[in-house]
Amino acid sequence: MTPTATTTATIPTFDDAVARYEPVIGLETHVELGTTSKMFCGCSTAFGAEPNTQVCPTCLGLPGSLPVVNEAAVRFAVMIGLALNCSISPWCRFARKNYFYPDMPKNFQISQYDEPLCENGWLDVEADGKIHRVGITRVHMEEDTGKSLHVGGATGRIHGATHSLVDYNRAGIPLVEIVTEPDIRSPEVARAYVDELRELCRALTVSDVRMEQGSLRCDANVSLRPRTAPGEPAAPYGTRSETKNLNSLRSVERAVRHEIVRQATRLDAGLKVVQETRHFDEASGTTSAGRSKEEATDYRYFPEPDLTPLALTHEYVDAVRATIPELPAQRRARLAADHGFTPADIVNMRNAGVLDLVEETVAAGATAEAARKWWLNELARRAADAGVPPIGLAIGPFDVARITEMIADGELTDALARTVITGVLAGEGTPDEVVAGRGLKIVSDDGALAEAVDKVIAAQPAIADKVRGGKLNAVGPLVGAVMKAMKGQADPGTVRKLLLERLGQ
Amino acid sequence: MAITRDEVAHLARLSRLALSEEELDTLAPQLDVIIGAVARVAEVAAGDIPPTTHAVPLTNVFRADITGPSLPRTDALAGAPATQDGRFRVPRILDMDE
Amino acid sequence: MRIGVVRELSGDGYDIGVRARFSDTLEVLVGLGAEVVEVSCPHFTYALPAYYLIAPSECSSNLARFDAMRFGLRVGDDGEASAEEVMSRTRGIGFGPEVKRRIILGTYALSSGYYDAYYGQAQKVRTLISQDFAAAYERVDVLVSPTTPTVAFRLGEKVDDPVSMYLSDLCTIPSNLAGGPAMSLPVGLADGLPVGFQIMAPAFADDRLYRVGGALEAALEARRGRPFLDDAPPL
């Protein structure tokens, strides 16, 4: 009996699949550049406008219109290239990629072909506690297409639709396509690469890199080859599939993982992997083949006659290089060296959206540990409660630094500090103003505290006697009573010390 | 034959031109003659000659990243064969059996 | 003013009447004080094939936007046909035979496997033509030739013989490929039809065209006693 994929093949587990086959993964990532205007015309790039309100003769591809390159798009692409350790081409051209599709106004996409702007770079990414260097084949510029809404089929699917409605607001927005070498060997590293690339673009402020809005999207090329024993030459690359338009980090990892298992299943059953475009379904976590009638693509690339070549000088590239800020990897190294943060700390702070705030709070005088603790716990929670990002809170790094200073000086307890934060958030002024206004400062050495101590000792003679008799642990309830009498505005350590003194200990 | 009728039919599909049988019949031999004539370019253009893609040697013609006016939507859609909900209405993108 | 006659843009393929008007005009120029010399631009004979690769290639791409999606004609949108079918039907009906011929030719010349032999080679020829121009302009200020090898052919006469029709463009194509300015001036009739005299100059030296053209036009009108326009049939 001939085995087939559907009847007799058993599906290996992921671990089993990667034990026998080595995944070879390359990623192509499209990043929409955050220019104000489009790549070749003055239309706005703002997200979320009413359909077809950000279009003009050029980006609609009307006859007689001609493109002119947006300098900022070139500059942003060069920044990305430099940050990815690429060499910047001293001379290159745009090229037309010809294919008919309703969302592409001219039925050719202005792109780059054999002369990309940036080539031969790399990006180091961290995964599984190791650094993985991912080679960057090229970074080239191109324009985005319009967006189609498919009508008449099931839930907006293109399959079964009776017609489509096209919005060209996105057509002509500048993109870079960043292509890796097939250097990636696991779904986790694939995800970490996209994550690092996103952080890099964010640090460069060249894109808002919102995967859910499509301003960063990823295609994953996955193939398998049999593992060979150490010392033996590696097997040649297998046939690859390309899974398109992955729009979250989780989808990148899941899609690659699914492809590895799917391809291993086919290979185990003696079937071939088909070179094809596939689509990832978020709901099922599986990929499916793209168009059944895909014709052999012949894009008929040729140099774009309507655009002059780019001949970027050393001076231009150096000037762009000078604008590149600290990159995420450098920043992580510095944060570790200067503040002792672990990689996990940094990831936590970044994911909570407080990393910049922590740094600014340290710069404003707080210790790194205090800044990290207050932003990551209390303030991140307050932000979540208020439904705003931490940076949107009505309390800033200077306020937080002042509060941590008062704690360090023994003027506030953690509990009091939380009350101060509530006051600042309520618009009652600076931390000092809130402390003064609410009368929150710890009372440590004036008559009021001494008086409260005496009252508590008088009110609880039995416990006082135990302490006098040497049972120091018994002082706890008395400390609590004094703190209560002081409405929390005392330092528990000072109270304990005073009580023990009074009781002859 | 530099070009066959089947090749012309393939090229017509690639360039989205529905051609009649008669058109295919006349075009194939005409194109064959034209291609035979233009193939002469191979006689002179040696390997070390750089191709000219832009006659006037300009480079780096840029515009500043400034927004200009877009078309009012009614104008953008004015020439469209069909519209719906402020969008260009186009036929199904995949065939019915896909 | 030194005027160069392009050797390659003359000879057997040129109507006797066209050659006669061209020679007359050169004499007028000499009479005006110009020095006329012959120059050779050896690669101009390859301009026509190069052009008929480059222009159709770029046309095939430029005209792709006429797809019935955003503007203009739409044919066959019956609710069943796909966008691809509607595009093909509309373009099949909307474009005329010469446009379709050029789109197919251009699509062919840009196809993978043919690009280097056709489009790529044609762009190299373009370089050679530009080099010929540059060498010629070392010696002369402007170049001249007939505008077309023959006078106008009858409407529809050459539709089934595109190669012969394309030959009409022989003289004007070199400037188009090299990106230089050129001017055609009516200089008389042959067989009762107008004959054009072409003047070519280097890029950004358009003023030379107007200087030569203006002087020539004035001299020819003086000789005829009236402007050429007066001989045009009424519209």
Ligand SMILES: [Zn+2]
């Ligand atoms: Zn526009």
